[in-house]
Amino acid sequence: MKSPGERIPPKLQPSAEPASAAELLQLGRTHERAGAMSEAVQRYAAAIEAAERTGERGVLAEALRRLGVVHHHRNEAEMARSLCQKSYETGLAMGDSVLAAEALNALAGFDFEAGAIEQAREKFYRALELGGASAELRGRTEQNLGILANIQGALAEALAHYQRSLGAFESIADDRGCAIAYHNLGMVSADRELWDDADRYFRRSLDMAKSIGDVHLQGLGLLNHAEVYLARQHYEQARQNAEAALGIFDQVGSRLDKADAYKLIGRVYRETGRHALAESRLRSAVDLAVSTGSILSEAEASRELALLYQSMGRNQEALKLLNAAHRLFGRLDARVDLVDVSTKVLKLEETYFAVVREWGQSIESSDSYTFGHCERVADYALGVARELGLDEQQQTTIRIGAYLHDLGKVRVPHEILNKPGSLTPEEFRVIQMHPVWGLELLATVEFPWDIKPIIRWHHEKYDGTGYPDRLKGDEIPVNAQIICIVDVFDALTTSRSYRGALTVADAIGRMQECRTWWRPDIFEAFLRSIGRMSAAA
Numbered sequence: 001m002k003s004p005g006e007r008i009p010p011k012l013q014p015s016a017e018p019a020s021a022a023e024l025l026q027l028g029r030t031h032e033r034a035g036a037m038s039e040a041v042q043r044y045a046a047a048i049e050a051a052e053r054t055g056e057r058g059v060l061a062e063a064l065r066r067l068g069v070v071h072h073h074r075n076e077a078e079m080a081r082s083l084c085q086k087s088y089e090t091g092l093a094m095g096d097s098v099l100a101a102e103a104l105n106a107l108a109g110f111d112f113e114a115g116a117i118e119q120a121r122e123k124f125y126r127a128l129e130l131g132g133a134s135a136e137l138r139g140r141t142e143q144n145l146g147i148l149a150n151i152q153g154a155l156a157e158a159l160a161h162y163q164r165s166l167g168a169f170e171s172i173a174d175d176r177g178c179a180i181a182y183h184n185l186g187m188v189s190a191d192r193e194l195w196d197d198a199d200r201y202f203r204r205s206l207d208m209a210k211s212i213g214d215v216h217l218q219g220l221g222l223l224n225h226a227e228v229y230l231a232r233q234h235y236e237q238a239r240q241n242a243e244a245a246l247g248i249f250d251q252v253g254s255r256l257d258k259a260d261a262y263k264l265i266g267r268v269y270r271e272t273g274r275h276a277l278a279e280s281r282l283r284s285a286v287d288l289a290v291s292t293g294s295i296l297s298e299a300e301a302s303r304e305l306a307l308l309y310q311s312m313g314r315n316q317e318a319l320k321l322l323n324a325a326h327r328l329f330g331r332l333d334a335r336v337d338l339v340d341v342s343t344k345v346l347k348l349e350e351t352y353f354a355v356v357r358e359w360g361q362s363i364e365s366s367d368s369y370t371f372g373h374c375e376r377v378a379d380y381a382l383g384v385a386r387e388l389g390l391d392e393q394q395q396t397t398i399r400i401g402a403y404l405h406d407l408g409k410v411r412v413p414h415e416i417l418n419k420p421g422s423l424t425p426e427e428f429r430v431i432q433m434h435p436v437w438g439l440e441l442l443a444t445v446e447f448p449w450d451i452k453p454i455i456r457w458h459h460e461k462y463d464g465t466g467y468p469d470r471l472k473g474d475e476i477p478v479n480a481q482i483i484c485i486v487d488v489f490d491a492l493t494t495s496r497s498y499r500g501a502l503t504v505a506d507a508i509g510r511m512q513e514c515r516t517w518w519r520p521d522i523f524e525a526f527l528r529s530i531g532r533m534s535a536a537a
Helices: 021-033 037-054 057-073 077-093 097-114 117-131 135-151 155-171 175-191 195-212 215-231 235-252 255-271 275-292 295-311 315-334 341-364 373-387 392-404 407-411 425-431 434-441 452-457 478-493 504-513 520-536
Strands: none
Touching (some): 021 057, 097 135, 341 373, 434 452
């Protein structure tokens, strides 16, 4: 007995006559829509053989293309591209511009998913030129251009393409095309956080996918609708949708879609506090993404797992995953796979800042006098960096370093950190170890930014009187010198267990007496920055 929702693939009916090429093509299409991919491959291959034998070039071109698309879904890229290229050449040779354009549209899709964005765009527009007279082809090509615009962040452009796609499909009563168009309109609405619109479009798409028996589209509709439920905190419905989608993707053998389903299930478990289940599902998402070679999916799943570890206080593990994700996005950018990489990197770096800020604050919580210290040091340091004309990469390095510069203080005994009087020489030697301990805590974490010199050397002085390594002059990296000067300023202008806060003027007066601690241009940049902040206050 079949479980609920499980489809029984259609079978060839007994016939005295061998099926024609056209009949085999139709049977392959029926199997494909039902999710019976092995049977679809057999029928398409048989259709190709029959069409070559009988000289039915139109059937041959379509069967080649459809078989290529099935191989693409199975991650058999070389075979997929070869078949669709043959389909394109067959269409051109027989003078059928629509069939040629269909194959070109499929090849453009392969380029797109491989990260060759401009090549894909050129092929899509060429397909429109060749076969724009066909409403069906026009609908699918507008749909693909919409997807391209959507994931590059051009939402208004995407919306226009999707609406043209829907109009083309409606003009020929193509229910499957309309279902896909509604699905894509749901996605762009979700990207714009128009949840009511997204909900309406996804429901319409899912109903149509069920009515036409398109199993894979049902899975996509369920998964993307789950995103809407998750955004609205309807966690149980989100989980049910995603698990139903996972079952469908497993049936049709779509590993990359399975990775996305596992990722969403993991997010649901994370948001509802079921951390062990969340970790298991997100790990599955990462592993599946790796197995398919999808850099984007791996990076996004790694980021979601990092957020889980952050919520569990496993900050070192979170940073390792964020570093891995950052490297993966860098590979996408290097390959010119511009899948809205800049926006995704920005979102990733915001997560990075949240993790290191929270970690820094957790250190400060042991010392009531220094709460907020890392945040203030970061703000002051960025002001100095801008005065010095440092670039965005250096500013990000300084910001991350500011949040983590006192990490090693977690190993300093509480009674020393909060001692109201002067420290003994032995106690001060313990304090002087915190830059070294901070570096030890991060020994296994590789950062996209060079923050470790900041952590080790933010107490070094230009005149050689600092610690822990007694560096002197330009032996001390500029970033570490910047953190050093603003660290001193914040210490002077906030209350500590052993004294009250100084005014800004008094603090600067004290620092003028010790200006040999810092490189002259850094000291001047610091004064200008504090002057601007004071004027703006």
